[in-house]
Amino acid sequence: MSNSVLSLTGVRKVFNQGGRKLEVLRGADLTIQRGEMVALVGPSGAGKSTLLQICGLLEGADGGEISIDGNLSSGLGERQRTALRGRTIGFVYQYHHLLPEFSALENIVIPQLIADRPRGVARQRAEALLRQVGLEDRAGHRPGQLSGGEQQRVAMARALANGPALLLADEPTGNLDPGTGDRVFEVLTTLVREEGLAALIATHNYDLAARMDRTLSLQDGRILEG
Numbered sequence: 001m002s003n004s005v006l007s008l009t010g011v012r013k014v015f016n017q018g019g020r021k022l023e024v025l026r027g028a029d030l031t032i033q034r035g036e037m038v039a040l041v042g043p044s045g046a047g048k049s050t051l052l053q054i055c056g057l058l059e060g061a062d063g064g065e066i067s068i069d070g071n072l073s074s075g076l077g078e079r080q081r082t083a084l085r086g087r088t089i090g091f092v093y094q095y096h097h098l099l100p101e102f103s104a105l106e107n108i109v110i111p112q113l114i115a116d117r118p119r120g121v122a123r124q125r126a127e128a129l130l131r132q133v134g135l136e137d138r139a140g141h142r143p144g145q146l147s148g149g150e151q152q153r154v155a156m157a158r159a160l161a162n163g164p165a166l167l168l169a170d171e172p173t174g175n176l177d178p179g180t181g182d183r184v185f186e187v188l189t190t191l192v193r194e195e196g197l198a199a200l201i202a203t204h205n206y207d208l209a210a211r212m213d214r215t216l217s218l219q220d221g222r223i224l225e226g
């Protein structure tokens with residue numbers, strides 16, 4: 001069996017911008033293995049967010065193949081795509097997107113209830129994840145009562161709640177001051193390592209990129225190693 005968790009072959013994406021065609025991806029290829037933490041860099045507007053959206057099956061491609069944890073996405077209907085996404089992928093964004101009316105713990109429990117996990121199991125998993133990100137004493141706080149770094153640590157715990165094989169992160173520390181960002185990245189790295197995940201993390205921060213296993217660079221619609 002292949003160890004590849006994410007594989008893209010010849011992926012194309014064209015946007016229509018006021019009658020003008022913008023070819024953002026022109027044959028993007030990549031493979032990420034289980035346990036690999038990979039940085040995605042590239043100039044602003046190169047298409048990093050678009051690529052992550054396509055990898056996460058949130059945006060369709062205009063050509064090429066995407067395979068996630070051994071499942072080819074082409075040919076899947078919307079419901080099957082949603083199910084595959086829910087089962088295999090966790091997302092972390094620059095802004096946390098936590099539910100403001102719910103506590104940190106509930107924010108990690110809710111996605112598990114949606115995935116039909118029993119409440120007791122979901123709660124145990126949420127408590128364990130909060131411990132892993134060092135926030136067990138903040139379980140009852142709402143997002144608005146947490147600092148930016150704490151909010152982002154809860155968002156990371158939530159992304160992992162359903163045990164995905166692949167973590168996709170778009171500038172996960174982009175909203176934080178450098179010191180906090182550094183510590184949050186450290187927590188993210190530990191989580192990814194402990195859970196044995198594959199991770200693709202878009203960043204403008206070359207210091208963070210250097211701390212990952214590999215760097216991919218998106219340039220002129222293609223992906224280059226290094």
Ligand SMILES: Nc1ncnc2c1ncn2[C@@H]1O[C@H](COP(=O)(O)OP(=O)(O)OP(=O)(O)O)[C@@H](O)[C@H]1O
Nearest residue numbers: 015016017024042043044045046047048049050051
């Ligand atoms: N829905 C859309 N419709 C039209 N054009 C789009 C759409 N989404 C993105 N684009 C364009 O595609 C290009 C790539 O955008 P994208 O956000 O993926 O880049 P990025 O590398 O993530 O940039 P940044 O580093 O600034 O976040 C940009 O020129 C953007 O304007």
